[in-house]
Amino acid sequence: MKSVALTIVEPAEAPDPAGLQPAPAPDATTETASRERKPLEALARAILLPAITFGLVLLGWTIMQAAFVPSFPDVPTVWNKAIEIFSDPFYVYGPNDMGVAWQVMYSLGRVVAGFLLAVAVGIPAGFLIGANKTFEQAWMPLIAILRPVSPLAWLPIGLLIFRAVDPSAIFVIFITSIWPMILNTAAGVKAIPQDYLNVARVLNFNRREMVTKIYVPATLPYMLTGMQLSLGTAWMVIVAAEMLTGGIGIGFYIWDEWNNLSVPSIIVAIVIIGCVGILLEAGMNHIRRRYDYASKQE
């Protein structure tokens, strides 16, 4: 959720422009010692505590279903439905009846397409706005007006322009992804310390060297933060967009199952959407850490 509200987020381990000395490492010896002493306990906690939470949710679900909402499916029904869905996720019975894996892949395809378009437009735009006061003054008011608008509001515009659902959904994802990308990149460019620019000036860097050797690497952690936020939000928005556009995709799958009154399928789909979201987040986290120059790993 937080990724929706926050558009500009400092990179988790912010670069240290002032070059302050690295904070003294926490007492490494005692830490490893205690870690070695109770690795089993830590593992048990990491598995046990979430297991208890899941158990409580299932218990609450069962009680709710039995006592108050009998029309809601019970846990075994959903479990059986999940087994049925996962037993053949890749079936194709025609263009409107495909396995859940295909639904997810179509959704992911739209997200990736819109996301990459937003990278291609948003990052250069962010650089211009961050580096150039004129661009900033010219464009920021427009961005300020458009950014709070739900991306779904653009769907009719997309349908009008493209007269097809697929490009329209991609267009919505593009709009979703572009604001965090522009704003984080611009913030990253503005945060480049004057010292780095002085180094570049003493070395007589030309404009191209300035961009490739100073601006891009210095801004990279911010860009990746923007991408991570974009991707997380895009994955949420695609579900809603597909409910409106229809066709194929995990969002329309939910809507379709609702029309079939197959609530167990909807619950399974929700879990699938959550898991894909976790994977996207983890992937972006991995990439971001890889390029976080302030971190200590090689």
Place this chain on the structure above:
Amino acid sequence: MPERSSILQISKVGKTFGTRSGSFEALRDVDLAISGGEFVSIIGHSGCGKSTLLNLVAGLETPTLGGIFLEGQLVDGPGPERAVVFQNHSLLPWLTVYGNVRLAVDKVFAGRKSSAERDAWARQMLDLVNMSDAAEKRPAEISGGMKQRVGIARALAMEPKVLLLDEPFGALDALTRAQLQDSVMDIHARLGNTVIMITHDVDEAVLLSDRIVMMSNGPAAGIGEIHDLTLSRPRRRLELGENLDYIAARSAVMRFLTRNRTDKAA
């Protein structure tokens, strides 16, 4: 005015900044000639414009009046022949220690040295400041003193005609600072560079310099006094404590600074 073999001439230089509350005259009528191989310290209270003067020599700022000439050529912008060691080291954090030096070497010697020669030169410079062992580390992984060593290696790698040190040891603890001062003295003795160093540390100025330029307080700061040091080299900090020349130089600078003390600096 150009004396014997002066390599750098600062000629009637004045600098006025336009600020929101009107213009501020930082420097007025600064005249200084520096000979090849000389080590000159510029000392003064904070706000006396000594860093402004260094930035003018570096070309990072442009004088309002007068001009600065390096080997007779007017300085009109920054360049590697006037390499700067910045106070806060200014290493690029996404590059390794070696990468930071190599970046400068690649730019300055592009087309003049082969890739293998540039690699050797970068490693030689790291060796000079005793940082070869940390060549593959990132700036975040090394101490402040080590970062400053790398900053010095990067500046020396440009083979500058004048090396500019902007309070290079100001942010370091006393022991690290003493070590680095010894390194700088050693490098100066070996390479014979022309060096201008900004400092507010009297002992540092006396220990390292051939000449100490004392700046009067701003606004419209200028050169107050110049003290020539006759101390022989190599200098050893432990022996200097009882050296009469050292004591004389030290008290001359102290006297000047005390006389020029402002409430702000005191």
